[in-house]
Amino acid sequence: xxxxxxxxxxxxxxxxxxxxxxxxxxxxxxxxxxxxxxxxxxxxxxxxxxxxxxxxxxxxxxxxxxxxxxxxxxxxxxxxxxxxxxxxxxxxxxxxxxxxxxxxxxxxxxxxxxxxxxxxxxxxxxxxxxxxxxxxxxxxxxxxxxxxxxxxxxxxxxxxxxxxxxxxxxxxxxxxxxxxxxxxxxxxxxxxxxxxxxxxxxxxxxxxxxxxxxxxxxxxxxxxxxxxxxxxxxxxxxxxxxxxxxxxxxxxxxxxxxxxxxxxxxxxxxxxxxxxxxxxxxxxxxx
Numbered sequence: 001x002x003x004x005x006x007x008x009x010x011x012x013x014x015x016x017x018x019x020x021x022x023x024x025x026x027x028x029x030x031x032x033x034x035x036x037x038x039x040x041x042x043x044x045x046x047x048x049x050x051x052x053x054x055x056x057x058x059x060x061x062x063x064x065x066x067x068x069x070x071x072x073x074x075x076x077x078x079x080x081x082x083x084x085x086x087x088x089x090x091x092x093x094x095x096x097x098x099x100x101x102x103x104x105x106x107x108x109x110x111x112x113x114x115x116x117x118x119x120x121x122x123x124x125x126x127x128x129x130x131x132x133x134x135x136x137x138x139x140x141x142x143x144x145x146x147x148x149x150x151x152x153x154x155x156x157x158x159x160x161x162x163x164x165x166x167x168x169x170x171x172x173x174x175x176x177x178x179x180x181x182x183x184x185x186x187x188x189x190x191x192x193x194x195x196x197x198x199x200x201x202x203x204x205x206x207x208x209x210x211x212x213x214x215x216x217x218x219x220x221x222x223x224x225x226x227x228x229x230x231x232x233x234x235x236x237x238x239x240x241x242x243x244x245x246x247x248x249x250x251x252x253x254x255x256x257x258x259x260x261x262x263x264x265x266x267x268x269x270x271x272x273x274x275x276x277x278x279x280x281x282x283x284x285x286x287x
Contacts (some may be wrong), residue, residue: 013063113250133162165266170188
């Protein structure tokens with residue numbers, strides 16, 4: 001039985017705690033909360049409160065969000081104690097800090113996994129099993145929340161299995177629209193000839209998330225907004241692809257049942273790509 005501690009805002013971690021309780025191989029031993037007393041009292045499940053030092057001693061695994069100041073110090077302290085970490089959000093780190101965490105985790109044997117929910121969806125599992133590179137991918141995601149970096153991290157980590165996350169060439173363009181809207185496009189070219197065209201931003205009254213994939217003898221359309229998934233204009237049978245739980249995968253990784261995925265090493269590579277993209281996009285802000 002693995003013991004889990006929660007660190008962060010109660011409102012952010014409560015839904016994760018509810019899912020964790022379904023896994024019979026783990027036990028939530030406590031939390032170290034960030035938030036007002038009203039928020040803390042809204043937690044409907046009896047989870048004892050500890051200071052962080054005591055919680056780190058009691059837990060084998062820490063589940064954390066981005067609400068804690070100085071995340072690098074907290075994460076490095078955990079990894080040095082050989083604790084495993086599941087990040088429910090993309091951690092706010094510098095590239096140097098992430099590089100150091102990779103080094104420390106390799107030395108201690110800690111597993112650090114970064115949230116990547118779309119990677120475990122049936123449609124993406126189907127894609128990883130049925131599409132081979134080189135491929136051309138059109139990724140379009142327009143939502144009311146989430147900024148450029150969040151969209152980029154979500155996309156890069158989701159595409160781990162088909163293109164990798166280290167493009168050889170990057171192009172980007174962005175411009176404002178009307179009514180505080182914004183459109184950005186990023187083009188990533190990979191060593192195997194694969195290309196990803198990523199469009200994202202905020203457009204009035206639009207909530208749309210689609211992926212189109214063009215590969216050898218296949219044309220695939222995923223519409224996550226409407227939950228329709230087609231290959232060559234025929235409905236894809238996704239019944240044998242279960243909607244996997246990324247936390248359960250994390251536990252299986254710790255127990256050496258599966259290989260690491262969406263880990264801190266992958267996140268570091270994604271950070272380098274996002275940094276280059278942001279530099280390209282910044283050129284338009286300076287004009």
